[in-house]
Amino acid sequence: MYDAVLFDNDGVLVKPPKRELLQEAARSAFEEFDVDPAEDHLAAVTHSATPDGFREVCEAYGFDPNSFWETRDSAASEIQLREIEAGRTTTYDDIDALSSFEQPLGLVSSNQQATVEFMLDYFELARHFETYYGRPPTVEGIRRKKPNPHFLDRALADIGAETALFVGDSESDVVAADNAGLDSAFIRRPHRTEYELSVEPTYEIEGLPEIFEILD
Known part of the structure; x- marks a missing residue:
């Protein structure tokens, strides 16, 4: 068939992965850019990010989209690998x-x-x-x-x-x-x-x- x-x-x-872990990773990315994000902006890049939502976040804080996304993605990947190696995933x-x-x-x-x-x-x-x-x-x-x-x-x-x-x-x-x-x-x-x-x-x-x- x-x-x-x-x-x-x-x-x-x-x-x-647990949502709170991805949120932790996203928050750490904002911290790298010295920003304390609004909750809706944090949510927009925590899980299931969309092109429109991501663009809105970058425009709100004047982020370079490529640099910010690379930082966010690196943090999300690292936290997931940590959970796997610890046997929690x-x-x-x-x-x-x-x-x-x-x-x-x-x-x-x-x-x-x-x-x-x-x-x-x-x-x-x-x-x-x-x-x-x-x-x-x-x-x-x-x-x-x-x-x-x-x-x-x-x-x-x-x-x-x-x-x-x-x-x-x-x-x-x-x-x-x-x-x-x-x-x-x-x-x-x-x-x-x-x-x-x-x-x-x-x-x-x-x-x-x-x-x-x-x-x-």
Whole structure:
């Protein structure tokens, strides 16, 4: 039915970082620029930053967009790596399911490329994937992250697939799949128990083994 299966990373394969940690990282970036940010500006660059929200923050404080985003992204990556090495960030219990797929697998994350590469190496997951993408630590990277289908399209091209199922845990994942012309499987992990979607995924699942039922 599908030539390949593509996965998001955080919240699908690896447990997501706590929001307060990402907020701590974002605040430290403002501190590097000697700024005590307004709460809405802090929130705008803590998680799921958008091009418009980021531009508003930079204009409000006169930041150079490239310098500020590099500082923010570096802080966010470092704090995530620290949590992984301390054993506070782990994979989900059903991660072994990756070994049983017959289709080629790819990974597309909105996390930093360096963070994704570290996770795949640390948890020994890279061997499962023919291709994987995070976003570069640049302003252009914000524009190209999901729901933009840019990296989904690149992953499909790398694998040489025309059809794929994209497994994600957020509305942006579902929209990105739709934008790329792909079917989506929304995985409702424990952190998404109360999460409401305003878009309809092709499938909804609770764990990775359920994907095999879809593929059959």
